[in-house]
Amino acid sequence: MKYGSDKWNERYGVDEYVYGKEPNLFLKENFKVIPMGNVLCVADGEGRNSVWLAKQGYLVDSxxxxxxxxxxxxxxxxxxxxSIKTICNDxxxxxxxxxxxxxxxxxxSHFRVEETNKLHRKYFNALKPNGVFLMEAFAKEQLLLDTGGPKNIELLYNTENIKNSFPDGKIELLxxxxxxxxxxxxxxxxxxVVRAIIRKPSE
Ligand SMILES: C[S@@+](CC[C@H](N)C(=O)[O-])C[C@H]1O[C@@H](n2cnc3c(N)ncnc32)[C@H](O)[C@@H]1O
Incomplete structure (x- = not known):
């Protein structure tokens, strides 16, 4: 079995876009909560979300x-x-x-709870005051379904995980x-899925 980026390189090594070219629906329906400006798309895959955000006028890093x-x-x-600034990094x-x-x-984007906590702290610090973290990821209940996502319960989420990982964030939707x-x-x-919109309070 392949791990890390090798697994994803293999998955993406086909001509077609495996998650399609259209943006994620939750993002499409809610992107306006993000103030116009600079956006970072993390674990961006083949770019369906970052490219769509750039088309809406955002300056996008991916x-x-x-x-x-x-x-x-x-x-x-x-x-x-x-135009998108792409960053190939962990x-x-x-x-x-x-x-x-x-x-x-x-x-x-799926990580174990300790890694998620560290990542979300970094994301919170990287947001400007009034900036927004918007996420959708598979919930723990997804383990019983065969429609996508990691087959390891430790990599799946519940709302409590997300709430705890943003102790200073203003939860607008969770x-x-x-x-x-x-x-x-x-x-x-x-x-x-678990869906969240969390804002960094203004100073
Ligand atoms: C399920 S795909 C989601 C892709 C994209 N967000 C989408 O919705 O179309 C997960 C992505 O996370 C990336 N990824 C996983 N672990 C990563 C890490 N440690 N650093 C950077 N990217 C990572 C993979 O390469 C993969 O593209």
């Missing part, structure tokens, strides 16, 4: 540790005539900076939802 993902993000950006070690982003978007995903063959059908 990070993923798979070189194949970065190649496909750049290709999709070119197809759509937008989220767990990358330094995101302080007070830099108006929004951080995390769609189906809920578990049953949704119907149509994001390529890998995310297809009824799924249970």
């Amino acid at each position: 990070i993923d540790f798979s070189p194949k993902a970065i190649e496909k993000i750049n290709r999709l950006a070119q197809e759509n005539d937008v 989220l767990l070690s990358y330094k995101f900076g302080i007070n830099k982003y108006d929004g951080i978007v995390s769609i189906f 809920k578990k939802d049953v949704v119907y995903l149509h994001e390529g063959d890998m995310h297809d059908g009824k799924a249970v």
